Amino acid sequence: MKSNQYTLISIEGNIGSGKSTLLKLMQQKYPDLRFIPEPVNEWQCINGDPSLNLLGSFYEDSTRWAYTMQVYAFYSRLKHWKEVLSDPINPEERHLILSERSIEADKEIFAVNGHKNGLINKLEFALYEKFYDWLCEEVFGKKIQKQMIIYLQVDPEVCHQRMQKRARDEEKNTISKEYLTQIHNRHEEWLLRETHKNTSILVLNGDQEFETDLKQQQQMFEGIDNFLKGIL
Numbered sequence: 540m541k542s543n544q545y546t547l548i549s550i551e552g553n554i555g556s557g558k559s560t561l562l563k564l565m566q567q568k569y570p571d572l573r574f575i576p577e578p579v580n581e582w583q584c585i586n587g588d589p590s591l592n593l594l595g596s597f598y599e600d601s602t603r604w605a606y607t608m609q610v611y612a613f614y615s616r617l618k619h620w621k622e623v624l625s626d627p628i629n630p631e632e633r634h635l636i637l638s639e640r641s642i643e644a645d646k647e648i649f650a651v652n653g654h655k656n657g658l659i660n661k662l663e664f665a666l667y668e669k670f671y672d673w674l675c676e677e678v679f680g681k682k683i684q685k686q687m688i689i690y691l692q693v694d695p696e697v698c699h700q701r702m703q704k705r706a707r708d709e710e711k712n713t714i715s716k717e718y719l720t721q722i723h724n725r726h727e728e729w730l731l732r733e734t735h736k737n738t739s740i741l742v743l744n745g746d747q748e749f750e751t752d753l754k755q756q757q758q759m760f761e762g763i764d765n766f767l768k769g770i771l
């Protein structure tokens with residue numbers, strides 16, 4: 540691998556599928572990976588002001604806030620990526636980055652779904668694509684050697700139950716099973732039916748509880764170890 544190139548590993552999956560849990564487990568198992576968390580807190584509290592809650596506004600009035608949400612989600616994710624990619628790589632270091640969702644998922648899942656459902660209109664989507672393409676090229680350029688996606692595939696009904704259990708304030712009474720099904724279908728389309736260049740995809744079933752079930756974890760990690768074999 541060239542010294543300034545990275546392999547990106549992202550965990551993708553529906554809201555409430557268990558991505559954060561899997562990420563934590565992977566951090567423990569592979570401590571050498573660089574890690575990019577999802578900036579949800581930033582969306583809940585713009586400039587540290589809890590009255591500026593973009594995630595909450597988005598779920599209260601999706602049509603009004605869908606485009607704004609995408610612009611800010613993109614900005615905040617890209618900012619993290621830029622910080623990591625601008626950090627000179629130590630030649631001894633592994634060039635592997637693990638993130639919860641990817642910039643691409645923002646677009647392919649949330650922006651496309653919003654556009655399909657009329658929450659983001661044609662003009663907004665065209666504008667979004669313009670700065671998305673340009674800024675991604677600016678930040679990622681030729682720095683990416685390969686992308687690897689771990690798709691945590693979970694029944695939307697199970698995601699709904701997990702979401703209710705965790706009860707994030709903004710989501711409690713606003714995310715319907717219908718929305719979870721739309722987001723699930725977008726994942727299936729994007730990851731299982733569309734073509735991908737220079738990307739390998741592992742599909743992991745996450746229907747069974749795996750946070751505390753060690754047997755289940757072990758089974759999942761057999762798949763992950765095998766998938767990452769050769770780069771770790």
Ligand SMILES: Nc1ncnc2c1ncn2[C@@H]1O[C@H](COP(=O)(O)OP(=O)(O)OP(=O)(O)O)[C@@H](O)[C@H]1O
Binds near residue numbers: 559608609613646649
């Ligand atoms: N680009 C985006 N546009 C709109 N909403 C987004 C976007 N990215 C994430 N979200 C929302 O932010 C919240 C957190 O999302 P996400 O599904 O990535 O994490 P999570 O729910 O904590 O996942 P898990 O339970 O699998 O750990 C959800 O309400 C999700 O719908």
